[in-house]
Amino acid sequence: MTLPIGKNEYLMGSTPVFGYGVSYSELELDVALSGPVAEIVFDIEGTADLTDLLDSVIDTDFDRNELKRVLESEKKPENWRVGEALAELFLTCHKACCFPWPDGRDERKSGSSLPGADLVGFKEINDDAFxxxxxxxxxxxxxxxxxxxxxxxxxxxxxxxxxxxxxxxDDLVRYLGHRAVTASWKDLYIRAFKKYISNNKSVHLFGLLVRDVKPHEDDLRVRVLSLGKDCSNEMSIELHALYLPEESISKLSEKVMATKREGAK
Structure with missing residues (x-):
């Protein structure tokens, strides 16, 4: 999955808190929405894993259609959910992060709001994991x-x-741990856990604003200053404002749905 780095609009702050503004063109946004963002929104990888698991019980075309109906929701995602996927892709591509367990897999009712952070995962720096x-x-x-x-x-x-x-x-560390027990990324969790128990402030926090207005550093200026007060240098906090073309957020959901429909042909 790839996302262009975008155009740097501003940078502010000092260790341990920084703020960044990045803008994207219409073309850059459309390319992202037509591929990697849609993959995150619809959890294409997870759906493929479930399909492989259940394929052996499929005997008829009717069964196969029913399997597809159950696993592939036709519900249109909210624009904010697409924005969240775009933010996840940004961190994955440009901040050496990975988020191996999509929170949508924990929903017992489609579209429900889950407690805890939006994104829970890891960041690797050289041989260290956080x-x-x-x-x-x-x-x-x-x-x-x-x-x-x-x-x-x-x-x-x-x-x-x-x-x-x-x-x-601690709650988020336990949450991820329960899902790591039999996962392919178990060793990554163990490495990050070793860091965490030696210093529970040794984590990386990200706050992301997805906007469709002209870039302006006032989006982040006050927060960067206030979050830096009394913040341990063992902790890293980054705020990122991702500026999309004006009036584009209202179209995010429809664009990823178009990608899904095209892929189903």
Whole structure:
């Protein structure tokens, strides 16, 4: 999966907190949506694994159609969910992160909201592995910063909680651990866990804003300064504003659905 690096619009901050603004062209966005973003949104890898598991019980074309119906939801994803997938792809391509267990697999009801960080995974630096937790907000608001930054479920509060509350980090470490027991990425989890028990602040936190307005550093300026206060240098916090072409967020869902329909032909 690939995503262009985009155009650097601004950089601010100092260790351990940095803020970045990156913009994307219409072409760059469309290429991402037509391939890797759609793969994340529809969990193509997970669906393929389930298909392989159940293929042996399929006897008729009717059974095969039923298998496809159960495993491949036709529900149109929310635009914010596509924005979250775009943010995940950005971290995977450009920040050496991986998120091996999509949170959609934990939904007992399609479209339900799950507690905890939006993105839970790992970041590798040389031979070291660290737990990585990310929060994503997708906003079409014109103000800088958008309202999604504030409130009890805003990006500000979520990042402060991840920074300050070891209990929240512990919960996420356990959550990922239960899924690592028989996974191919078990060794990566063990390496990150060794780092974590030696220092529970030794994690990487990411806050991402997905926007469709003109880039402006006021989206991140105050948060970068405030998150840096009393933050341990053992912890790394990065805020990224991903600027899409204007008025494009409202079209994200339909574009990935078009990709899915094209792939089904």
């Amino acid at each position: 737990f990585t937790f990310g929060e994503v907000k997708t906003s079409t608001e014109s103000g800088y910063p958008p309202g999604a930054m504030y409130g009890r479920t805003g990006l500000k509060q979520q990042l402060e909680d991840l920074r300050d509350k070891v209990g929240i980090r």
